[in-house]
Amino acid sequence: MIGDTLGGYRLEKKLGEGGYGTVYLGRREDGEPGAVKVLHPHVAGTPEFRRRFQAEAMLSMDIPPYFIARVLKTGDPEARPEPDQEPAWVVTEYVEGRTLRKLVMGDGSDEGPLGEDDLHRTAVATATALVSIHSADVVHRDFTPSNIMVTGDGVRVIDFGIARAVEEAPTMASGSTGTLRYMAPEQILGTEVSPAIDVFAWGAVIAFAGTGRDVFDGGSAWETRQRILYGEADLRGLPEALVGVVSWCLEKDPELRPTSHRLLSRLLGKETSSIEEEGEATQRDSRTLLDEGAAAFWRSITMGMSGFPTVAGPDREGTFEIAGTFYGTVAELARGVQSRWPEAHGMLRDAHKRQELLRWLPEEEGKAREIVGVLPEAWGGADVQAANLVAELSPDLPALFRDLDMSWGALFSTKDGRAWPYREPEHERLMDLVERHGLLKALSGHHCIGSDHSCRRERPCSRYVHVARQASDLFERLRALEGWLRGAAATAGFDRERLSPVEKGDLVHMLGTHERRNGEAPALAVWATQGLPEGELRERARRVVREADDPWPAAVALYACRDDLRRVSERSAGPRERPGPRPAVDHGRRKGGGRGRRGPVGREPRGLSRLLWAVGAILVVAGVVLGALYWGDLTLLALMATGAGAALIVIGRVLLEDHRKALTGEERGEHGSEAGTAGESPVDEAPLGDEERRAELLRHLFDFPE
Incomplete structure (x- = not known):
């Protein structure tokens, strides 16, 4: 494998080997190092396992980077390579340092249990890492001193995110992964695995770091299992300040252990008072808690109270x-x-x-x-x-x-x-x-x-x-349009077509390259609504483009939704006539042919209604002010102004209601009587065969986003 390239990392040397994989130091062309873990062929023996393994690794990429070695890259979970082509692999951040186990049990003069300050810092850092891991719905499953690195820039938890896939591999006879001395009782028994197993392991790890021994270790694997399942942890020598929280984490019943969120809160001196309160705080303040955990660790480091390397905060004059x-x-x-x-x-x-x-x-x-x-x-x-x-x-x-x-x-x-x-x-x-x-x-x-x-x-x-400014306008308009279309599609009874990320990217590309990008607003309005049947929806859509400060993103947004808009327009179309000698009756057309007014107040009654309301309101206010200030001298003028304003408001309201009735077909009786006097047959039903649905769609047009 040395000299091979996986995921853009050329393998330079072997860093270590375990039961289910080998770790290599890899390096990208730009010199950036990475730890490349390659699973053994007998573990990653099936395409299904490889997909599961790579999917788990990809999920781990979403873990917030707090005291962890980040997962940088993995293979495509949908790829189906042959077993002899490329092994299952994952690239993580390369962390140079010593494991916590070697730091405590090494052969140098500095081995031994951590001092109280360093132990508390390690507890805070690793608990913060667990909050980070669990916030991404990942369970480490093998949280041990060998998977905790002590480096020149703090503490890092490594080797997470792949244990679940390995545990489910067909070649794993035991059905579980992990290091026995740090396994929770439910993990040993093979029952449901949850983040609580990591909290149990955390307690065992901190006890090891503070005492220099594995607190459940027996003379054999069987004795170790029995002690974990039924015995008590030997916490002699652990600093008193940590005995309580470690004992809490080592509860046999996972329901009695704290969550990682509550554990870190306790270490920072801000524990919630109940599980219910903690649950709310987890959703609201997880990121804040992570920041506080990181800040507490670095604050103690920069104060120099540590056997870890001191990291001095730079000033502006330095680097x-x-x-x-x-x-x-x-x-x-x-x-x-x-x-x-x-x-x-x-x-x-x-x-x-x-x-x-x-x-x-x-x-x-x-x-x-x-x-x-x-x-x-x-x-x-x-x-x-x-x-x-x-x-x-x-x-x-x-x-x-x-x-x-x-x-x-x-x-x-x-x-x-x-x-x-x-x-x-x-x-x-x-x-x-x-x-x-x-x-x-x-x-x-x-x-x-x-x-x-x-x-x-x-x-x-x-x-x-x-184009960046236009893209912002485009997506704001698309969100408004999609929200409106959701309601219209639900009313009309059709499935709306959703834009994919690639289609949205093509719209951005269209903003900067399309031949119509410098077109005039009227021409863009026609282009954006091509294919829409004539009617209220098309007119409103065109008006949006004509009145936009920048018509191009408005036109592109409508163009992107044209198919859904066409469906809404077709389902909200007015009544259609059976063939006959009489011209078709349509809302907005009058008997005798030719295009008349659209409703009783012209093509756009809402504008006129709003004008009448505004003028009326001004007159009413003026009348009230005149009456209050000059009641004796200008009483008649005040009363006239108030009355005229009120009348204008009423007229505006009546005009708008009249237009709405015309649109929703509530004046069909008038058309029916005309047809009846001419001996004509009645009009057909709406395209959907559902008058109430059509009326609801027409009312929906009044909320078309502008």
């Missing part, structure tokens, strides 16, 4: 460090964030590091300080926060996002019939950031380097800025 690399200027920092995106992402998620960065950034970098000074969630996540920070600190850098080229040429090239370039399933998160969190706006701050258009150098690309 700033990200994952062991030091940067002396803001431009260097921007390049570092862009080239080491995962590490920068973790830095921005760390409240302690964000505060250090705020202290280090020069005062004149006011915008950058604003970007860093809020939680990542305010930007839609650390990814978008990092993109804004890079563009602000060094806009001359290329517009890169993680390892994706997001420059104008990459996104909006029209060569070879290209559309939106990032169309794979792993790019769905990218489209979500573009749609909901303004990623294009952040990247539009980079200087233009395009060769297919004229743009001032050393300035942001004007076309990119324009």
Whole structure:
């Protein structure tokens, strides 16, 4: 395997080997290291297992990066490689240091139980890691001192996210994974596995770190099992401050153990008073609790009260460090964030590091300080926060996002019939950031380097800025349209077509490249509604485009939903006549042919009604004021103004109601009497055969998003 490449990482040397896999040091072409775990063929022997294994690894990528070795990459869970082609593998962050077991049991002069301060720090860091892991619905299943690394920058939990797949492998005779000395009773018995097994293991690990011995260890595997199932943990020598919480975690009944959230709260001195309160706090404040756990660890480290390596917080005059690399200027920092995106992402998620960065950034970098000074969630996540920070600190850098080229040429090239370039399933998160969190706006701050258009150098690309603004307008309109269509589709009884992330990307590409992008509003209104039957819906849709500040994104939004809009329009169409000598009767047409007024108040009665209401309200207010101030002299004028205003309000209301009745077919009696006098047959039913549904759809048109 040495010399082979898996997932873009060339395997350089073996780091270790276990019962179900071998770990190699791998390195990308840019020099970035990674720990590549390759499962043994006898474990990963079936395509079904490989898919399950890789799916579990992909799930672990969503774990917030708090005291963990992040999962960076794995194979495609949908791929079906032959067993002799490529092994099952996963790449995690490479963590250099000593395991907690070696630190306590090693052969050097510094071995032995941790001191009380270091033990408490380790307890806080590992409990924070468990909260992070469990928040992503992942159970570690093998939480042991050998899977905890003590490094120059703190503590990291490793080797999570794959134990479940291994446990379910057909070659695993025992049906469970884990290290016996740290297994919970229910894990040994093979009953339901939950995050509570990790909490039990945490108690055993902290007891080991504080006493230097495994507290359930027996002379044989059978004795160890019996002690875990029925015996009491030997906690002699454990600092008194931790005895209570460790004993709580080692309860035999998983229901009696704390959750990882409640455990960390206890360690931070803010435990909730009941399980119910804790459940609410977990949903509301998990991220805050993670930040507090990380801050408590680093606060104690920087105070120097530790046998761990001391990490000094940099000042503004010195350098700033990200994952062991030091940067002396803001431009260097921007390049570092862009080239080491995962590490920068973790830095921005760390409240302690964000505060250090705020202290280090020069005062004149006011915008950058604003970007860093809020939680990542305010930007839609650390990814978008990092993109804004890079563009602000060094806009001359290329517009890169993680390892994706997001420059104008990459996104909006029209060569070879290209559309939106990032169309794979792993790019769905990218489209979500573009749609909901303004990623294009952040990247539009980079200087233009395009060769297919004229743009001032050393300035942001004007076309990119324009399209980013249009994309924001487009998706805001799409959300409003989709919400309206949900209600219309439910009423009309059809399944709405949902836009996929790739289709949304193609709409963004259309904004920047389509031949109609510079068209006039009336022409765009006609283009966007092509295929819609003539009627109220088409007219309202066209008016949206004509009245928009920028008609192009409004037209593209309607164009994207044209099929659903057509269905709504067809199902809300007015009554249709059977063939006969008389011209068709339609709402808005009068007997005798020709196009008359649409309802009793013209093509758009709502505008006239609103005008009448506004004028009437002004007259009423004026009359009241005149009457109050000049009752004796201007009494008649005050009464006339008040009466006229009230009359205008009533007239506006009557006009609007009359128009609504015409639209919903409530004036069909008039049409029926006309047909009857002419000896004509009555009109057919609505297309759906359901007059109430059609009337409801027509009323729904009044809420069409503008």
